[in-house]
Amino acid sequence: MRSYGQYCSVAKALDVVGDRWTLLIVRELLLQGRCRYTDLRNGLPGIATNLLADRLRDLERAGVIEREDAPPPIATTLFRLSDRGERLRPVLDALGHWGVPYMAAGPAAGDEFRSQWLAWPASTFLVDGSPDGPPVAIELRTPDGDIVVEAAAGVVRTHPGRAQSADAVIEGDPHLILALLSGNLELDAARGAGLRFEGDAAALTRMQPRVTAS
Amino acid sequence: MRSYGQYCSVAKALDVVGDRWTLLIVRELLLQGRCRYTDLRNGLPGIATNLLADRLRDLERAGVIEREDAPPPIATTLFRLSDRGERLRPVLDALGHWGVPYMAAGPAAGDEFRSQWLAWPASTFLVDGSPDGPPVAIELRTPDGDIVVEAAAGVVRTHPGRAQSADAVIEGDPHLILALLSGNLELDAARGAGLRFEGDAAALTRMQPRVTAS
DNA sequence: CCGCATCCGGGGCGATACTG
DNA sequence: CAGTATCGCCCCGGATGCGG
Numbered sequence: 252m253r254s255y256g257q258y259c260s261v262a263k264a265l266d267v268v269g270d271r272w273t274l275l276i277v278r279e280l281l282l283q284g285r286c287r288y289t290d291l292r293n294g295l296p297g298i299a300t301n302l303l304a305d306r307l308r309d310l311e312r313a314g315v316i317e318r319e320d321a322p323p324p325i326a327t328t329l330f331r332l333s334d335r336g337e338r339l340r341p342v343l344d345a346l347g348h349w350g351v352p353y354m355a356a357g358p359a360a361g362d363e364f365r366s367q368w369l370a371w372p373a374s375t376f377l378v379d380g381s382p383d384g385p386p387v388a389i390e391l392r393t394p395d396g397d398i399v400v401e402a403a404a405g406v407v408r409t410h411p412g413r414a415q416s417a418d419a420v421i422e423g424d425p426h427l428i429l430a431l432l433s434g435n436l437e438l439d440a441a442r443g444a445g446l447r448f449e450g451d452a453a454a455l456t457r458m459q460p461r462v463t464a465s
Numbered sequence: 466m467r468s469y470g471q472y473c474s475v476a477k478a479l480d481v482v483g484d485r486w487t488l489l490i491v492r493e494l495l496l497q498g499r500c501r502y503t504d505l506r507n508g509l510p511g512i513a514t515n516l517l518a519d520r521l522r523d524l525e526r527a528g529v530i531e532r533e534d535a536p537p538p539i540a541t542t543l544f545r546l547s548d549r550g551e552r553l554r555p556v557l558d559a560l561g562h563w564g565v566p567y568m569a570a571g572p573a574a575g576d577e578f579r580s581q582w583l584a585w586p587a588s589t590f591l592v593d594g595s596p597d598g599p600p601v602a603i604e605l606r607t608p609d610g611d612i613v614v615e616a617a618a619g620v621v622r623t624h625p626g627r628a629q630s631a632d633a634v635i636e637g638d639p640h641l642i643l644a645l646l647s648g649n650l651e652l653d654a655a656r657g658a659g660l661r662f663e664g665d666a667a668a669l670t671r672m673q674p675r676v677t678a679s
Numbered sequence: 680c681c682g683c684a685t686c687c688g689g690g691g692c693g694a695t696a697c698t699g
Numbered sequence: 700c701a702g703t704a705t706c707g708c709c710c711c712g713g714a715t716g717c718g719g
Contacts, residue, residue, distance in 0.1 A: 258572040259582035261492050264564030278475050288701050299693050342559040350478030358472040368473035502682050513712050
């Protein structure tokens with residue numbers, strides 16, 4: 252990116268990560284950890300492949316990501332964040348938190364979705380309604396992968412994969428899942444819309460929208 | 466900006482503030498408060514005037530800033546952040562903190578500088594070396610305005626303007642001021658380079674670089 | 680002078696095709 | 700699978716004009 256030419260730490264940061272798509276690439280690496288080129292493409296619907304290659308080159312030169320040749324049997328290239336890149340997490344957290352209100356209206360026409368993107372709405376918008384209760388885990392199964400949403404000790408967190416013991420399992424359209432989690436859709440209505448829900452409905456009410464004047 | 470078309474709060478946030486120059490406009494409004502168009506231009510060296518006008522329109526439509534007609538005798542337009550815009554402060558804080566290491570090497574050739582930009586290096590990179598001591602204020606006088614750096618109760622903060630009672634006053638080249646504050650330049654050397662320092666040198670050593678593995 | 684609008688050249692970006 | 704190559708387009712940068 253063309254430098255702003257300003258001796259200011261915000262401008263210098265944007266010189267490095269202010270290009271279009273750059274912070275979304277960091278998002279995917281924060282969410283997924285080490286990725287193949289194809290994994291990144293899949294997590295970044297809409298990006299032009301030459302742009303992804305360009306950005307990965309830029310980010311590597313800037314010391315934000317590192318390229319790693321996978322061990323022999325695999326024969327592929329993996330990309331991962333460097334320590335410096337991992338330190339961008341607070342930036343993504345702040346941006347993701349600020350952007351949550353835009354999710355309330357539902358996806359725009361043609362919006363793509365990946366289950367791992369629920370991490371920010373879940374961990375910054377939802378709050379554990381019963382901080383003193385035992386931990387609760389809800390497993391989400393979407394067409395592009397599974398993630399676990401956990402409420403424990405007052406906070407809600409997410410991570411990819413399956414839960415060891417899920418209190419509830421939700422399967423179906425990701426938009427419906429978010430509507431259900433955020434309280435914009437009742438369980439009965441969600442079921443009527445095709446969402447499959449198994450397990451303890453109380454696990455659902457355990458997670459509540461954080462009360463903020465946004 | 467063209468939407469990323471992703472139902473993700475980070476992407477939605479970048480749909481609004483991801484355009485070039487946009488976050489720097491927010492930076493200026495966070496630092497300066499209400500601004501005239503000309504004030505913004507002055508705080509954003511390098512921006513094309515049509516782009517500034519475009520961005521201000523976009524930000525107003527997005528509800529991030531608000532336009533305000535100044536009271537009669539003044540007859541000008543003022544721009545200020547809305548509540549929603551003020552909530553971008555954590556984003557700028559995170560970015561500014563992440564970018565501080567890029568300041569260490571000094572300004573690049575042709576880099577512009579404004580004194581108010583010292584706010585992030587001062588408040589996130591410097592730390593109050595004597596948390597239990599009485600508050601200390603250093604007044605900085607640069608060609609484009611004055612700012613105050615205060616150390617109190619363990620933290621270092623800045624604000625524009627003059628101090629009620631400054632323990633020290635530094636006047637001169639902003640680059641030298643930052644080098645002096647960050648400990649990269651000794652007081653004697655700074656004086657030799659043309660910096661004027663008056664007051665208590667202990668106020669200077671009160672503020673120390675935060676120890677981080679950056 | 681302040682707050683823009685207009686015009687124009689160059690390059691970043693988007694979409695698709697192609698390749699080792 | 701992991702990228703290059705190519706080609707338009709539109710965003711951006713820089714200069715200038717202009718009404719209030």
